[in-house]
Amino acid sequence: EAEVAQSPRYKITEKSQAVAFWCDPISGHATLYWYRQILGQGPELLVQFQDESVVDDSQLPKDRFSAERLKGVDSTLKIQPAELGDSAMYLCASSPGQGPEKLFFGSGTQLSVL
Amino acid sequence: KQEVTQIPAALSVPEGENLVLNCSFTDSAIYNLQWFRQDPGKGLTSLLLIQSSQREQTSGRLNASLDKSSGRSTLYIAASQPGDSATYLCALEDTGRRALTFGSGTRLQVQP
Numbered sequence: 001e002a003e004v005a006q007s008p009r010y011k012i013t014e015k016s017q018a019v020a021f022w023c024d025p026i027s028g029h030a031t032l033y034w035y036r037q038i039l040g041q042g043p044e045l046l047v048q049f050q051d052e053s054v055v056d057d058s059q060l061p062k063d064r065f066s067a068e069r070l071k072g073v074d075s076t077l078k079i080q081p082a083e084l085g086d087s088a089m090y091l092c093a094s095s096p097g098q099g100p101e102k103l104f105f106g107s108g109t110q111l112s113v114l
Numbered sequence: 115k116q117e118v119t120q121i122p123a124a125l126s127v128p129e130g131e132n133l134v135l136n137c138s139f140t141d142s143a144i145y146n147l148q149w150f151r152q153d154p155g156k157g158l159t160s161l162l163l164i165q166s167s168q169r170e171q172t173s174g175r176l177n178a179s180l181d182k183s184s185g186r187s188t189l190y191i192a193a194s195q196p197g198d199s200a201t202y203l204c205a206l207e208d209t210g211r212r213a214l215t216f217g218s219g220t221r222l223q224v225q226p
Contacts, residue, residue, distance in 0.1 A: 004157075033213065042118070042203050042216030043158070056213055091157055102148065103214065105157035 002026045004106035006092050012112045018080035021109045025074070025094030031055075033103070034067055034077050035091040043091055049075065050097060082113045116141045116208055120217035127194055128225050135189040135220045137204035142182045145207040148214065149178050149189050152201045161202075162189070166209075194224045 005024040013019050025032050030051050035043035046065065048056040051072040060067065064083070069075040079086055089110050093103045117140045127133055137147075146165045150158040162171045162178040164187070170179040177190040187204055201221045205214040 040218065042205070042218050043214075044216070045213045048213050089155075093158075102160040102163050103158075105150075105159070107157045108155075110155065 002104075004092055004094050004104050006106035006109055008109055009107065010110050010112075012114065013082050014114050015084055016081040018078065019082050019111065020079075021077045021090050021092075021111075023075045023077070023092030023106060025092070026104055028096065029094035029104070030072075030097030031095045032069055032075050033093040033095075034075070035093065037089040037091055037108075039088075046077070046090075079111075082111075084113050087111055087113045116144075116206060116215045118204060118206055118215055118217035120202075120204060120220050122220060123218065124221040124223075126223045126225060129194060129196060131194050131224075133191050133194055133222075135191070135202050135222070137187040137189070137217055139185045139187075139206055141208065142185055143209050144182065145209045147178075147180055147187050147207075148205050149176075149187075150203045150205060152203060152219070154201075158203065191222075194222075196224050196226045199223050 007022050032049045034046040036046050037043040046060045047067045049069045052069050067077045089108045091108045093105045095101045095103050119138045121136055148163045149161045152158045164171050164180045175192040180187045201219040203216050203219040205216045207214055
């Protein structure tokens with residue numbers, strides 16, 4: 001069964017360092033999402049792509065976060081510099097991009113900033 | 115801004131019990147509503163999706179209902195099993211926004 005792939009699974013970094021997360025959506029899925037989930041809370045949208053274009057990045061802290069999906073397939077989310085408050089689970093999800101549809105989530109990257 | 119609330123935050127029941135999880139939302143102009151399951155430290159799995167024109171969806175022992183006028187959805191789990199232990203989250207897709215707004219979830223534990 002097709003899955004959304006994310007790496008790394010865990011990342012520990014020190015404050016002020018740069019970190020990057022990678023996501024490969026299900027083949028053929030046009031829409032890709034990055035969500036951040038703080039322990040005990042629901043996921044919150046960071047950025048939404050439709051193919052290679054950003055549809056919504058209104059909640060992305062653009063002073064330190066960047067996201068790209070250059071060829072409309074896989075995507076990278078970067079944080080520089082990382083802050084203590086960035087410790088969270090970073091989840092990638094994809095959907096076919098047509099009509100009301102289920103989202104398919106990856107297993108996430110658990111980030112700890114020390 | 116859409117706000118999604120799930121009560122209770124945690125629930126513990128004995129195996130075999132039927133149970134209901136609640137989700138309320140503030141803006142009835144929704145495109146669809148989804149219920150997800152999340153195991154500890156893992157991603158989310160979509161369980162049921164209800165389009166705005168629908169009232170309910172069923173999958174196996176799960177039944178989800180939607181009442182837009184009252185701003186509520188419920189997830190009914192029949193004959194609960196220890197394997198149902200997980201966090202259940204509801205999420206709404208607003209008309210026009212096309213991204214999900216999540217509740218904080220209900221952490222369910224089914225005791226053997």
